Amino acid sequence: MLSLKKYLTEGLLQFTILLSLIGVRVDVDTYLTSQLPPLREIILGPSSAYTQTQFHNLRNTLDGYGIHPKSIDLDNYFTARRLLSQVRALDRFQVPTTEVNAWLVHRDPEGSVSGSQPSSGLTLESSSGLQDVTGPDNGVRESETEQGFSEDLEDLGAVAPPVSGDLTKEDIDLIDILWRQDIDLGAGREIFDYSHRQKEQDVDKDVRDGAEQEDTWSGEGAEALARNLLVDGETGESFPAQVPGGEDQTALSLEECLRLLEATCPFGENAEFPADISSITEAVPSESEPPGLQNNLLSPLLTGTESPFDLEQQWQDLMSIMEMQAMEVNTSTSEILYSAPPGDPLSTNYSLAPNTPINQNVSLHQASLGGCSQDFSLFSPEAESLPVAGSSTLLPLVPSNSTSLNSTFGSTNLAGLFFPPQLNGTANDTAGPELPDPLGGLLDEAMLDEISLMDLAIEEGFNPVQASQLEEEFDSDSGLSLDSSHSPSSLSGSEGSSSSSSSSSSSSSSSSSSSASSSASSSFSEEGAVGYSSDSETLDLEEAEGAVGYQPEYSKFCRMSYQDPSQLSCLPYLEHVGHNHTYNMAPSALDSADLPPPGALKKGSKEKQADFLDKQMSRDEHRARAMKIPFTNDKIINLPVEEFNELLSKYQLSEAQLSLIRDIRRRGKNKMAAQNCRKRKLDTILNLERDVEDLQRDKARLLREKVEFLRSLRQMKQKVQSLYQEVFGRLRDENGRPYSPSQYALQYAGDGSVLLIPRTLADQQARRQERKPKDRRK
């Protein structure tokens, strides 16, 4: 069955890829959704968006680059819808599930925007559907993971019609010729569009392996980049779309931004912008805009080398989980840890997989590789030194290192709240000038407080209250003093049953006993005389023997019954199994210590039986026998004090006999006490073992929850940074130029207003806000 699935899957994929490569549109969704849900799941997983809606064909006609991506009105519509859904999703703290989106690669006829295909063949993203995967359509193809969104697309006619007839063999040959030209020039097309080529070659393998994954945000970042790129039809290189009259292409007017914010943010009504830019409703992009300026707008939450955890701490956590996995506590732990989505920070830190797309720099970098060399330079450290936007040489948003997070968000508000100090510690270490949090007011304080509390909990590893309770419990349970009260099993079961006979033997008188003696006898009957009492068999033997002494060896096995009651059921012929302490027997009884066979008791004579019992008598029994004590050691030991004294008064006993009787009673009681003590010790140890296992189980569970929380936090961060990036990227000054992220920043105040403020001012505010939490902690 598996092989059949594999065969079908691979075969369909290969066939579809082939069709796609020759230009035949294959919309797998139409087949999978309606007809073959199992097959769909085989290929796509439980829920995924697998469509090859070639939006690029809408714009990429045969002459390809004749239509700019931004000329399509759907773009704004989709962007607004997506932003709205993302913002709405921000108030939901959800633990995402993994979803695999497989994208078929279609070779663009010619002049395709190479930079528009940064995503690899496989994109792993959240099922929340709020993260977009920029498909090969240069941004028009928006988040189809949103429920029903793809339907909207189709309703709007966004789904490209089949283009099988558009591409002829000559066209394909022409593409190859142009391609070879680049190769002849020393620049293969794959240099400019690595992922494009990579996808064509490896998509089949990737679909099967599911290994190559991209962070969704990188797709968005690439989308934002690619939107501003035009493509050289010959080389496939991309270059910034700074063309005259481009106001209808790339510029999103401020009005649109405001509308967008109103639609996306609940505080949109109060949104306001500085007056100096309020009049910029007709943004006209300038030709003189330095290339790459807009592309410098990078993720304010983007961390270059995201190492949100202390490595040592995470290793400890990992080892704990590994221990629990060894204990087979919960197999879901491994599922979480090892099947974590690519964006999972823990999976990155744990597995240290080199290809894990957790490194957002890498993802964005790769996305930029698809564009052009200019884009490439944006993400290189050298970019910091490039003159950008006139005199501005500061590029604090360049995520070449981990300062990017704090450079824009500082350590306040979102950055500080989304990431506990433990998480962004490296970012703090390398943080340069702290910049204000442009999204400080994006979330209301209540939500931020919740997140902050959760961060504290995560930072502490456990709930401090619970941790203190655990600590107290451990303290109180230290040692063996917790025994009886803490371990209810310590004095139950075998003890009660074993003491029943002794208590019954004294029940006639103990019921009439009063006060102290009654309490003593009751306590004795309840938890005393463990295993030391003579059972009926012993009593019969004793009476048959007619004289003295309990049967310590019989009772010994009864006492041992708490260890395994089913094995040693107080049978005399099983004595050879256990210990045979004969040192307490009379020297005369130590001779001929060979035990009779099991059948000896049945067939043997009374003499042999007497010999056998004689051997089993303890030293005190022998002494009592030698001293002619007129009652059994069992009575001596187990009778309550009053009954015992009454019994002694009935007989005329010598001083030596009385002394021996008292010694026997003392030793017998102490013997039982010792046995109880040892039993309690054993129970305590067993209970402690159970407690340790429970605690380890709890720890593993908490670690799993921690992983999920952090993953969700990371996704929220990505969404926020994406929103910031999109909104900021659409802002234009009076000249239609985008604002430099090194000079301006968006700031969301607590009252819901949105401000575009200078970076310096944002820095100051960020510092102020950073001091507040420190003061609070003090």
Next chain:
DNA sequence: TGGTAGTGTCATGCA
């Protein structure tokens, strides 16, 4: 022969 586990016993403290 030495180590270990089980057991009994003694001494001691506590209630």
Next chain:
DNA sequence: GGTGCATGACACTAC
């Protein structure tokens, strides 16, 4: 102070 109980320490035995 006697009694019962708990427990550490020791000795002994069997394996």
